Amino acid sequence: MAETCEQGGAAVNVAIYTLGCKVNQVETQAMERELLRRGHALADFDGPADAYIVNTCTVTAVSDKKCRNVIRRARKRAPGAVVAVCGCYAQTGPEAVAALGVDLVSGSAGRMAFLDELEKLFQARDRQVVTVDSAMARRDFERLPAGGAAGRTRAMLKVEDGCANFCSYCVIPYARGPVRSLPPAEAAGEARRLAGEGYREVVLTGIEISSWGRDLKTGRSLIDLVEAVCAAAPGLRVRLGSLEPRTVTEDFCRRAAALPSLCPHFHLSLQSGCDATLARMNRKYDTVRYYKSVKLLREYFPNPGITTDLITGFPGETEEEFAQTLEFVKRCAFTAMHVFPYSRRPGTPAADMPGQVPREEREQRARRAIALGLDMERDWLEGQAGRVLPVLFEEEKGGLWQGHAPNYALVRAQGEALHNRLADVRITGAEGGALTGTVLAADG
Secondary structure, X not given: OOOEOOOOOEOOEEEEEEXXXXXXXXXXXXXXXXXXXXXXXXXXXXXXXXXXXEEEOOOOHHHHHHHHHHHHHXXXXXXXXXXXXXXXXXHHOHXXXXXXXXXXXXXXXXXXXXXXXXXXXXXXXXXXXXXXXXXXXXXXXXXXXXXXXXXXXXXXXXXXXOOOOOOOOOOHXXXXXXXXXXXXXXXXXXXHHHHHOOOOEEEEEEOOHHHOOOOOOOOOOXXXXXXXXXXXXXXXXXEEOOEOHHHOOHHHHHHHHOOOOEOOEEEEOXXXXXXXXXXXXXXXXXXXXXXXXXXXXXXXXXXXXXXXXXXXXXXXXXXXXXXXXXXXXXXXXXXXXXXXXXOOOOOOHHHHOOOOOOHHHHHHHHHHXXXXXXXXXXXXXXXXXXXXXXXXXXXXXXXXXXXXXXXXXXEEEOOOOOOXXXXXXXXXXXXXXXXXXXXXXXXX
């Protein structure tokens, strides 16, 4: 470890805890790389450290509670350490975070300035610093180096920030601000760099990547960005983050299907399969438009993975409306489904809506939806038997190597030294939410 950092102070051990989405993970990894570049060292969050960073999430009230618990844990473990908090919960509730006795409160932007303040506090810890901007006033995309954790095969490239959808249950537009996009030439350059560093796959991520390009006012949309990234690094598998269903058009599918390195896994946020509930949620589509997207993807892509999110017990949701959702979910035949009981989020329109569903009912509906999702996932996995899938292997676990096929099915197989290698695998069965198979041939 270096003796001094570039600011002139002593090098320190820094531990980081990340809550929330892939964007938070990207931003944490960027901070970790910057801390190392400045001569500091990374520590385990559950062990001793000189400074603790908590990168927070505020997507639900439950997320806020988890954040507070982690912050308290850090403060209790090391009373003499610097505790710094950033991210979406710190953005929307800086006073609540400051009241937990932390030393530095920042928001959901300005990561390098946040680290500057952290270094200053470690040198002269004589005050509490709160530096939170107005998210809604942001206009510039914050450029952070893309990458992944050490030893990983997959990197994440943040290409968009912010959201303008204002769903009635969501506080994220207020935590992240308006849409800001990474220009396509810069995204392409980052993809080339990642390929040169040995990554075999990149995930294009953002708060709402379907809105990519809106602020650039060039007439380009997400598919233009995807084409630029695929062309810049043709040997790099490319995955997309969560998509708004209206992104999936005939033109999008035709152009996307022509990209051999684009992985056919599409996460289309649903939230409800009932049109009346979708309207209360202020979602911008109905079930007819959503199902059109599902049909287009299956028409243009052989054997795609189509996954979704679902919220149960949204205010006003009756048992009949929930039954409509379950029937629609069956019709879509998702390959996997993430289910969440509605969490009342103070400050959102939904929190004040009539017809709040009791927690027990929300959770009971979630259990029913989860069971249906697992049935669909099992049917899809069993339908992969006999196929030959190209798998990017990531790690050895329990005596088997495991990795993901392009459609994001997890595949396990026996082999030797398969880390970060692509291999054709003949699928022989499904077990424990994953496929099993036999390696036919591996590159490298």
